[in-house]
Amino acid sequence: MDIETLHLGPFKIKNKIAIRLFSALDDRLGVKEIVDDEVFEKIVPAHLGFWSCFGGISFFLFISQALTGMLLMVYYQPTIEDAHATVAMIMNEVPFGWLVRGSHSWGSNLMLVTIMIHMVKIYVSGIYKPPRELNWVVGITLLLLTMGLSFTGYLLPWTQLAYWATVVGTETPAALPYVGEYIRYIMRGGEEIGQVTLTRFFAIHVMLLPVITASVIGLHLVQIRRQGIAGPM
Amino acid sequence: MTKETSAGTPNETRRGFFLTLLFSFFGSVSALGFAYPMGMYLWPRERVLKGTGARTMKIPLSDVPIGEARFVRFLGKPAVVVRPNEQLTIALSPVCTHLGCIVKWREKEKEFLCPCHGGRFDVKGAVLGGPPPYPLPTFITSLEADYVVIKEA
Numbered sequence A: 001m002d003i004e005t006l007h008l009g010p011f012k013i014k015n016k017i018a019i020r021l022f023s024a025l026d027d028r029l030g031v032k033e034i035v036d037d038e039v040f041e042k043i044v045p046a047h048l049g050f051w052s053c054f055g056g057i058s059f060f061l062f063i064s065q066a067l068t069g070m071l072l073m074v075y076y077q078p079t080i081e082d083a084h085a086t087v088a089m090i091m092n093e094v095p096f097g098w099l100v101r102g103s104h105s106w107g108s109n110l111m112l113v114t115i116m117i118h119m120v121k122i123y124v125s126g127i128y129k130p131p132r133e134l135n136w137v138v139g140i141t142l143l144l145l146t147m148g149l150s151f152t153g154y155l156l157p158w159t160q161l162a163y164w165a166t167v168v169g170t171e172t173p174a175a176l177p178y179v180g181e182y183i184r185y186i187m188r189g190g191e192e193i194g195q196v197t198l199t200r201f202f203a204i205h206v207m208l209l210p211v212i213t214a215s216v217i218g219l220h221l222v223q224i225r226r227q228g229i230a231g232p233m
Numbered sequence B: 001m002t003k004e005t006s007a008g009t010p011n012e013t014r015r016g017f018f019l020t021l022l023f024s025f026f027g028s029v030s031a032l033g034f035a036y037p038m039g040m041y042l043w044p045r046e047r048v049l050k051g052t053g054a055r056t057m058k059i060p061l062s063d064v065p066i067g068e069a070r071f072v073r074f075l076g077k078p079a080v081v082v083r084p085n086e087q088l089t090i091a092l093s094p095v096c097t098h099l100g101c102i103v104k105w106r107e108k109e110k111e112f113l114c115p116c117h118g119g120r121f122d123v124k125g126a127v128l129g130g131p132p133p134y135p136l137p138t139f140i141t142s143l144e145a146d147y148v149v150i151k152e153a
Helices: A016-029 A031-040 A050-075 A083-092 A097-124 A133-155 A160-171 A180-188 A195-227 B003-007 B014-042
Strands: A006-008 A011-013 B056-060 B069-074 B077-082 B090-092 B104-106 B111-113 B120-122 B127-129 B138-144 B147-151
Touching (some): A006 A016, A050 A083, A050 B014, A097 A133, A160 A180, A180 A195, B056 B069
Antiparallel strands (some): B056 B147, B077 B090, B104 B111
16 A cells, blocks of 8 residues: 555654554554544534543543552562561652552542542433443442452551451451351451451452453443443433 | 644644644653653662671571581672581582573582583582583682671672
């Protein structure tokens, strides 16, 4: 394909190498059509405003949590001997460690706030109504997953606050009739909170829930793309 | 400005040019603002070494029986102290000069053998055979009461 200028939205690309690379991708995957339709020609409805942004902000915060979480894992050690010491080291010794951990812990709180605002907006605008009921259900799943991430992440610094919060958090489901005691036993990995609890909370927090959450976010976004943005009230 | 700006051809209009300039500038500033703290965060820091100031290490003689080798960490790297006989105390780096494996002390043969590719060194670190190109680096040793003191050569 020998074209002199590549038109991408408002951009005119004249660099020969860039054109050839893009053309190679376009020939095989039809990239230009996607870029044109989904990025440059995509029409954002005029009625969208400030309150429509909170789903996207929550998504941004999830990405930020994933990245800062990966950075924290570079120094954090999930053992009851070292967990608190490594967190203290990240805060006091590692350059910009305070920034990474601060972003992660504030981000987790902020993410729940933005999800709540997003839900209130969806609720009061009636956007959850047909045909979007299923996406409301997926959204509630995401809320629960985020709360699960918050709960499991809270234990990891292994402070008094973290420890007793987990005591209370695992004691609460124990109040359920018949199954409660078993739930507590599974959550703690034993009768008491100890190394086993820390290890499983760590595994759930850094691997299980993030992977599930990322997949469900994908489902959430696919539904939005299929159904389109809801019209004005 | 006329309506032609809506055609939006960056680099061809004044507005396009300044927009490109603005985006490049703030883009670079924010990219650096992320890259610098993250680079600093990830850069390994050898906290153990700096600040202690100790450039020597004392090992009790009782830890190094005659004929045996004692592996220690010295200045954050492996070191080995060996006493082939009563008179001789030798400290050297057990990092094979071939590809960096840690050599093993063979008591019977009185030589170091690298488990990776079979490099052999005598008790003073000289190459006896195998692929290593150089002898093992040695440390300076001295005896101080009941201790072996090793320091960098």
